Amino acid sequence: MSTVLVLVEHDDTGVRKAGLELLTLARRLGEPAAVVVGDADAAVVATLGRYGAATVHTLPGTGSPAALTALVRSISPAAVLIGSSPAGKEVAARLAVRLDAGLITDAVDVTGSPEGPVATQSVFAGEWFAESRVRRGTSVITVRPNAVIPAEAPVEPRVVPAPTPVPDDGPGARLVSRQPKSAGGRPALSDAPVVVAGGRGVGSADGFALMERLADALGGAVGASRAATDLGYCPHEWQVGQTGKTVAPQLYLAGGISGAIQHRAGMQGSRTIVVINKDPKAPIFELADFGVVGDLHTIVPALIDEIDRRRGPRS
Structure with missing residues (x-):
């Protein structure tokens, strides 16, 4: 069964709901493998396993595109699923360029086919749906939140550190600081009931x-x-x-x-x-x-x- 990599966001409160939705979609395509940035504590690993992640890959540091690219190249997954947030779409774009692969953004559904994953996009303000498939390289797909209801499929996950990326000598941006946004008392808009x-x-x-x-x-x-x-x-x-x-x-x-x-x-x-x-x-x-x-x-x-x-x- 092909591996499907899922880039999962997590914080002090646990795994974000969008990541659980991606794991649910990934099971349609193959065997889900979660990718988390930094160390994954026992609670995060347990949650990912409960939603079908047989493997949890940990990316070092801030999760640079080079590290994610090295992981994708070492595994050759059927697809990489990423949340369709502004940050997620930036990561997906940089990953696709490094892999010389096709990119589909803002999918509202993902299904499998003999030719590869098929992404459904809502277009013209939701009046029409378009189905797209990557024709070159690994399918990199960003999925909009609330595309599917997260469903549990418990497995016993194993934690695997991602391979160390080869240093990139080319020009590029360097993250010099990070200031997390202070959390308010209200639930996150995309996840709120x-x-x-x-x-x-x-x-x-x-x-x-x-x-x-x-x-x-x-x-x-x-x-x-x-x-x-x-x-x-x-x-x-x-x-x-x-x-x-x-x-x-x-x-x-x-x-x-x-x-x-x-x-x-x-x-x-x-x-x-x-x-x-x-x-x-x-x-x-x-x-x-x-x-x-x-x-x-x-x-x-x-x-x-x-x-x-x-x-x-x-x-």
């Missing part, structure tokens, strides 16, 4: 803060439409949509978002969609499981009060 999103209709940064209060009351993450981020109501990293993050939470609550096709492409996989908008003809109502027509500045405070009332006094 509840997402509360605001759009242009919130009217101002203060109006957007109301959506943040609702997200905190529900224990969820905060999302936004591109219009809200462009207007400066919130950071661009909260954007959900074709040019932002793809989410598929159990609950997606949208307030003041009209539902342009670019936004819908990033959240239409949500399990339950609740919409608050004063325009009854807003396109996002077409996706809604529950819709409320009205002013969110009146509805959201009442909803927060009701949540607090039902929750009762906090200890």
Whole structure:
């Protein structure tokens, strides 16, 4: 059975959900082998084994492209799967150039075929799907978060240090420092089971803060439409949509978002969609499981009060 390498992100809280999704997809193509940067502690190794990683390769240092390239060349896997984050796509691009191999980005599904892995991409704002296959070299594929539900397939993993890469004498960038972003009290947007999103209709940064209060009351993450981020109501990293993050939470609550096709492409996989908008003809109502027509500045405070009332006094 062919090996499929999966570059997995992990932090102090454990393995990121996107990595578990990649391992689930990798099992369709062959035998998954996880690749982690730095030392993999017992908890990380156990989690990777629970989701089917028979082998865990550890890359030294900061996980340079040279180290990953050396590992791929030593194994000759059927494919390399990487999360489709900005950092992941940069790693994938540099890896593909070093391998002189084909690269497919932003896949929403990966399946096997006699000719090799086939990646499905969502194009034209989710209106069409395109199937692509790498025709030269190792298939390097980045996969968007929430492409598949992680499924366990327990195995007993073994930890193998990656081979030492040959020094690269060519020109290139050198990482001189790294400053991790301070973690907030909310769950990560791509992984959150509840997402509360605001759009242009919130009217101002203060109006957007109301959506943040609702997200905190529900224990969820905060999302936004591109219009809200462009207007400066919130950071661009909260954007959900074709040019932002793809989410598929159990609950997606949208307030003041009209539902342009670019936004819908990033959240239409949500399990339950609740919409608050004063325009009854807003396109996002077409996706809604529950819709409320009205002013969110009146509805959201009442909803927060009701949540607090039902929750009762906090200890």
